[in-house]
Each structure stands twice: as C-alpha cells, then as structure tokens.
Amino acid sequence: MVSEMVQSAVVDDVFHALSNPTRRKVLERLFVGPATVSELAAPFDMQLPSFVQHLSVLEQSRLVKSRKRGRVRTYEIAPERFKIAEHWLTERRQLWEARLDRFDQYVKQLKKKESDS
Numbered sequence: 001m002v003s004e005m006v007q008s009a010v011v012d013d014v015f016h017a018l019s020n021p022t023r024r025k026v027l028e029r030l031f032v033g034p035a036t037v038s039e040l041a042a043p044f045d046m047q048l049p050s051f052v053q054h055l056s057v058l059e060q061s062r063l064v065k066s067r068k069r070g071r072v073r074t075y076e077i078a079p080e081r082f083k084i085a086e087h088w089l090t091e092r093r094q095l096w097e098a099r100l101d102r103f104d105q106y107v108k109q110l111k112k113k114e115s116d117s
Helices: 004-017 021-032 037-041 048-060 080-117
Strands: 064-071 070-079
Touching: 004 021, 004 037, 004 080, 021 048, 021 064, 021 070, 037 048, 037 064, 037 070, 048 064, 048 070
Parallel strands: none
Antiparallel strands: 064 070
C-alpha cells in the first residue's frame, strides 16, 4: 500500500511537470542533448527567475538533472522517470483496450442474436 502511494506520488510529480508547455519545450530541447540555463532560457520571453522555477519543477520531479561547473549550471534528461510515466500510460491503455475488446464482443453477440431472430 505504501509503495502504491509512493508510486502514485511519483506519477503525480511527473505529470505535473509535464502539464506546462514551457517545461515540455525545455524537455524537447534537452532530448537533443545537455544545455546550460542560458541556452535553455534563450527561446523564451520570460524573466530568468521565472524560467529557473520551471527548471526547478523539472528537477524536483527528477525528469532532469543538473550539474554546476563554476558559475554555469547544465541540465540533462534523466530518463528513469519517463519510464514511470510510460508504464502508467501503458497500464491505462491495456485496460481500455481490454474494455473495448469486451464491448466489441458484446456488440457482435447482439448483432448475431438480432440476425438470428
């Protein structure tokens, strides 16, 4: 039960981080490769402190990790958490596919009964 709660909290963190278009664009950029804060912030019309908050959300959700060398902080993707989100989505997809398959069978049975009558 505790493990399910922890897993749920992790999924919540990941989807919260992914819910913002700025953060998703940052992630898309980071999929190309590591980047500094200034490189990541450049395309956005936003004050640096506001932008850094987005990076903080991404790092707290552990979708990205950073390292600091001197005065330069560089971010990169941390793929493990994406696997958690993917697993959650896969479970939901499988559940709905099974439900739709059962519904399809039911409709076929109804049609067969209707044509037999």
